[in-house]
Amino acid sequence: MILQKYLFTLLIIFACSVAGKQFRFDYDYSEYADGWFKLHLIPATWHDAWLRCDLEGSILASPINYQMKVAMDSYWEAKKTNDCAYYTGINALFSHGDYFSVEGVPLPRMPVKWAPGEPDNFNNNEDCIVLTNGTIADVNCSEIFPYMCFKKNTKDIIMTSCGTVDKEYKMESLTGNCYKFHPVGKSWKRAFMTCAAEGSYLSVVNSPQEALLLKKIYDANYPKIRPGTNKDVIIIGMHDWNEHGVWRTIHGSTIEEEGYADWAQGQPDNSSGQYCGAMFRTGKLDDYWCQSTAPFICEKSPDSLLEP
Incomplete structure (x- = not known):
């Protein structure tokens, strides 16, 4: 025994x-x-x-x-x-x-x-x-x-250069980070949760060049957006904490400090309480309803899921 x-x-x-x-x-x-x-x-x-x-x-x-x-x-x-x-x-x-x-x-x-x-x-x-x-x-x-x-554990589990077994994340040399486009629309909070669970975060725009990169990813995946999903914007990692005009990224810095605050014409308009961040296909920023769904992009560093 x-x-x-x-x-x-x-x-x-x-x-x-x-x-x-x-x-x-x-x-x-x-x-x-x-x-x-x-x-x-x-x-x-x-x-x-x-x-x-x-x-x-x-x-x-x-x-x-x-x-x-x-x-x-x-x-x-x-x-x-x-x-x-x-x-x-x-x-x-x-x-x-x-x-x-x-x-x-x-x-x-x-x-x-x-x-x-x-x-x-x-x-x-x-x-x-x-x-x-x-x-x-x-x-x-x-x-x-x-x-x-x-x-x-299965034979098809392979750690990619993005530091994940999720093959949908793709490395971008511009930032050294990896990105994944989610074509199924979710609310801002649910999108945040999805990225966090994947070891990433809702994409943060750090420069005009990165805005163009997100636009490129958006354009390439536009045909994949599921029917019934809002195709006009993608959700990104910024919000104003329900305080109009204080737009910050999910990393805590203002969007100006982060390096990109190029709003679309007439935005932010705070139409009926738009407190969450989005981006138009033009690459310009938009304020968006937090409860409304839209596609989104997750961003991760290659070491985010590796042993600290």
């Missing part, structure tokens, strides 16, 4: 980086699960947890087999958190009572047991599953819990 426990411990040792196995510095590699884990301690609803993992290029982890169950339990214990439960990817959102992982594995195939008194389907409204002390329980998906993301 002691030998078995010792071998078990060896199998579940985690390392922040493994030679030849790189994903991003904030994920820990598990040899046993052959993939990377990240525990998000800031609680979220199930949907927001799923979305954050998805934006980071991973999935909401589920104990779909023995190896994953052991690895998840070990990682949770290693973090020594005071929380007693965390979200898994197991849910019945598509069909009440039919639980599947986000990969499509049915719950009866998983090596898990219900906690005492579970499932209780309280108020007939518990479609998501948490892991608690090695067992599972059903909860309301709008409740907030910590959660664990997982990225399986």
